[in-house]
Amino acid sequence: NANKKFHNERLVVDVNGVKIGGGEFQIIAGPCSVESREQVCYVAECVKKSGAGFLRGGAFKPRTSPYAFQGLQAEGINLLQEAKKMTGLPIVSEIMNITHLPLFDPVDVVQVGARNMQNFELLKELGRTNKVILLKRGLANTIDELLMSAEYIMAGGNENVILCERGIRTFETRTRNTLDLSIIPVLKKLTHLPVVIDPSHALGYSYMVKPMALAATAAGADGLMIEVHNDPPHALCDGAQSLTPDAFDDVAKAVFQIRPFA
Numbered sequence: 001n002a003n004k005k006f007h008n009e010r011l012v013v014d015v016n017g018v019k020i021g022g023g024e025f026q027i028i029a030g031p032c033s034v035e036s037r038e039q040v041c042y043v044a045e046c047v048k049k050s051g052a053g054f055l056r057g058g059a060f061k062p063r064t065s066p067y068a069f070q071g072l073q074a075e076g077i078n079l080l081q082e083a084k085k086m087t088g089l090p091i092v093s094e095i096m097n098i099t100h101l102p103l104f105d106p107v108d109v110v111q112v113g114a115r116n117m118q119n120f121e122l123l124k125e126l127g128r129t130n131k132v133i134l135l136k137r138g139l140a141n142t143i144d145e146l147l148m149s150a151e152y153i154m155a156g157g158n159e160n161v162i163l164c165e166r167g168i169r170t171f172e173t174r175t176r177n178t179l180d181l182s183i184i185p186v187l188k189k190l191t192h193l194p195v196v197i198d199p200s201h202a203l204g205y206s207y208m209v210k211p212m213a214l215a216a217t218a219a220g221a222d223g224l225m226i227e228v229h230n231d232p233p234h235a236l237c238d239g240a241q242s243l244t245p246d247a248f249d250d251v252a253k254a255v256f257q258i259r260p261f262a
């Protein structure tokens with residue numbers, strides 16, 4: 001049950017010793033899409049050095065256009081696994097179809113993307129697994145709808161759910177989405193589940209990532225998800241919002257500085 005009334009303590013999700021929630025803070029960083037062995041291993045080494053606790057990387061990509069890069073799929077998961085072996089970082093990747101679940105065996109945290117937040121059959125199936133699930137808020141979903149989707153997973157017996165705000169659709173066009181930071185105090189009041197903020201997808205432009213990552217940290221987020229690419233202008237997906245490893249290092253340093261006071 002996602003309702004805080006039924007839990008005395010905040011949920012600490014423990015992924016092979018890397019903890020998030022209940023006072024434990026983590027940065028999840030990596031490329032939007034896994035593009036090659038060199039790319040994902042290089043980015044993994046960089047973000048680890050900067051203090052990230054998890055490596056992210058998309059293998060199955062929910063692209064708006066069917067003609068856009070769809071991800072390396074099974075090969076992408078293999079390459080993530082190699083980067084995990086190299087760095088020891090647990091890996092986070094998005095699932096879109098439950099038939100792919102066996103491929104996600106090496107994936108430590110299974111992401112449900114914004115577009116699938118209300119794919120209830122997918123949520124029910126994930127509820128029957130023992131995978132840690134990172135559930136993103138849908139593009140046009142309320143906080144209560146997000147919590148009900150978490151409930152779909154938890155009702156099946158899987159209590160390890162991390163919630164993620166990644167921006168919502170509004171009339172504003174200067175940002176890709178509108179980052180709803182007010183979700184942090186609301187979720188802290190309503191649920192014991194960890195709350196992660198993804199400023200990369202919320203803002204859509206790399207120059208906005210640092211101030212909003214800091215704001216989210218100060219507001220009490222349990223973690224951040226930040227896209228990092230070795231060569232953002234040539235990224236196959238989401239280059240405009242991706243940080244270089246150097247820019248990520250700067251953001252991570254700033255975040256870790258304010259974190260003790262958050």
Ligand code: PEP
Nearest residue numbers: 058113114115136166201
């Ligand atoms: C992603 O994390 O790469 C992604 C597709 O995110 P979202 O579902 O938030 O758009």
Ligand code: MN
Nearest residue numbers: 032227237238
């Ligand atoms: Mn992306």
